[in-house]
Amino acid sequence: MRRTILPGFGLTLGFTVCYLSLIVLLPLTATFAQSAKLGWHGFWQIATAPRAMAAYELSFGASLLGAAINFVMGTVVAWVLVRYRFPGHRILDSLVDLPFALPTAVAGIALTTLYAPNGLFGKPLAALGIHAAYTRLGIVIALTFIGLPFVVRTVQPVLAELDRELEEAAASLGAGRWQTFWRVIYPMIAPAAITGFALAFARGVGEYGSVIFIAGNMPMRTEIAPLLIVTKLEEYDYSGATAIAAVMLVISFVLLAAINTLQRWSGDRELAASG
């Protein structure tokens, strides 16, 4: 331990560990303990039932699509916000965080009203034969909204710190702008963008409030995994809900470990880039 004369180590660490154990670790332990009661066979049967598999598939697929849209658009938005100045620049920059600040239920009813068949976006889409609300497309739209800030906010600082001399060197060696982007800039910002993608994906897999209004919530078709947990609870099927929750928790832990690794990688790159 580093020598320091600061007081309060025992008090603050003790409080932190106690509070963390009570609020976070105890309930999580309960979930695994309760699913252990089902036995491996019972657990596996519930966790891999066709309706549950359809729900994981939907949650994963829609989150992947939403995160992919944000990977591309978030990089473009970050680029525009860092490199260009235009009227309303600062307001837009602040507005990017809206999905973090706006309650998910509010986002859910607003998006549903817009994309419903008689809504502002839903009507023209319906004329084109595209049904957004109450379909899988609606879920992707909601998850795109929810994940929007992640890629922008991970790429923005890396782009701002990027050493411009590298670009000038590339240009003076004859690289075109597009070539410079792909060969020089993109490799620098890619770890940050991938981290943002992973964060948006992780958020999407667990998202509930913004999705259930627009989803339609049909079993096997438009029922996301968190909704299936709620449905099972409402049917007093506690073991069913617990088994699916345990699967979701394991997925969360795996994603968290992956994101931590990505962030370390991204941090190393950032250091190299700002050199």
Add this chain to the structure above:
Amino acid sequence: MVNALPASPAVREAAPVKGLLIGVSLLFLVLFLLVPLASVFAVAFRDGIGPYLQTFRDPDTLASIRLSLLATAIALPCNTVFGIAAAWAIAKFDFFGKSLLISLVDLPFSISPVVAGLTYVLVFGNHGWFGEWLSAHGMQVIFAVPGIVLVTIFVTFPFVARELIPTMTAQGSDEEEAALTLGANGWQTFFKVTLPNMKWALIYGIILCNARAMGEFGAVSVVSGHIRGLTNTMPLQIEVLYNDYQYVAAFAVASLLACLALTTLVVKSIVEWRTAPVEKETPWA
């Protein structure tokens, strides 16, 4: 700094490319952020100010606002005290298991709100660990206010701590050590040196925590039991009104939360401009 010089033409995009990129970004942000936000207010005031205000005469709606304020009023100080304690221990000292502790502090962010709610049902619900003991003593946590407060604390757990830890780590302990050497006691050092230094990060963490506490839906939904006038928070009341086809009322309640979100963004921007290094404001092109 490196970026302070104006960029040479060779590392700028052609005007049409720049215009296209700005146009695409604007379109995306307007369609995905601005229009949904505006639509909340548009529907809330669809029939004028009268029906909008009428929403806030409904006793169930008023009860939901009170409950949200209560849950937030309890969760906020709890997590603020925790955040300060955790940041002090983590930023000022080195100890075994520190990086594990940091990961655990962030853990509630990576857990689905619905799963968070369920974990509390499994501890305090009738079938849960303490269920029998609680009902034997006439106490109810799940489908009652204590459960709502507890899950609100869970989902807003990391906000203050994760804002303070990097700020306090970056500031180091030199100023505190100087104060102690000059004869200040621990509390004096904290209030006169540490607290002023971390003021903006603390404000930022608290407003984020506040916004999430007022707006939490999934976790609260699982433990609430949806008893109108008793265990519905504002987001749950929005769901009830929306499913009753009372759109103006649903969006009127939603507009309050949208205003809170906008206030959060404004405070966040102020904090960022106050703490941003000067060179960040130098335009690129």
